[in-house]
Amino acid sequence: MITTIIFDFGDIFLNLEKEAQVETFKKLGLSGPNEELIAQNDLFEKGKLTEIEFLESFKKFIPNASISEIKEAWNTVIGDFPLYRLEFLQLLSYKYKLFLLTNTDEIHIDHFEQNVGISFFSDFYQCFEKVYYSYEMGMRKPEEAIYSHIIRKHDLNPKRTLFIDDKKVNTDAAQNLGLHVWNLQVGQEDVVDLFKQKQLPL
Structure with missing residues (x-):
């Protein structure tokens, strides 16, 4: 029986507007993501770069764009957070460790917190035993250490823990450590359909 659920955030609760972000950067002169910027993003998500260092890394490819324009473009990926998902999560929090x-x-x-406001994000965060952001942890999925850290710190039983993420590489890594997983298909499935997923041992 599942007693604990670990959730991803983007495209699980918060909708991501990836195409909008790409289009906004195109207007600034960036044709699309490249290996160098992807590597910088990985470092930024591990807290290894400061905000200004990360934003400055774009200047090599779009020298005429200002830092504020780059930051604004970077944030266009942040979409809406439907209220029904928060309400579903609040109900779950009474039964499961989240x-x-x-x-x-x-x-x-x-940017997310400014968009939704303190009341909304406070209600969201209160649903969880703990919120883990990669940039605060110094590591990111699918690194095994990030899952192991949570399992050890909270004394979780992998056989009773479900991990939900939209990226297969992340759910595969969790599954390798013995966790149950749901690789949610964005656009076809919604997190609120959790109990309709018959393959999930809830």
Whole structure:
């Protein structure tokens, strides 16, 4: 029986507007993500770069864009957070031990909190035993250490723990450690359909 659920954040609760972000950067002159910027993003999500260091890394490719324009473009990926998902999570929190584990950065989290307001994000955070942001942990999914850290710190039984994420590489890593997983298919499934997923041992 599942007693603990670990959730991803983006495209699980918070809708992500990835195409909008790409289009906004195109207007600034960036044709699309490249290996160098992806590597910088990984470092930023591990807290290894400051905000300004990360934003400055774009200047190599779009030198005419200002830092404020780059930051604004970076935040266009943050979409809406439907209220029905929060209400579902609040109901779940009475029955299960819940955690949030997400690869993210301080710019996106600040922007999310400003968008939804203190009442909403406080209600959201209160659903969890602990919220884990990669940039605060110094590691990111799918690194095994990030899952092991939570399992050890909270004395979780992997056989009674479910991990939900939209990226298969992340759910595969969790599954390798013995956790139950749901690789949610964005656009086809919604987190509120959790109990309709017959394959989940809830």
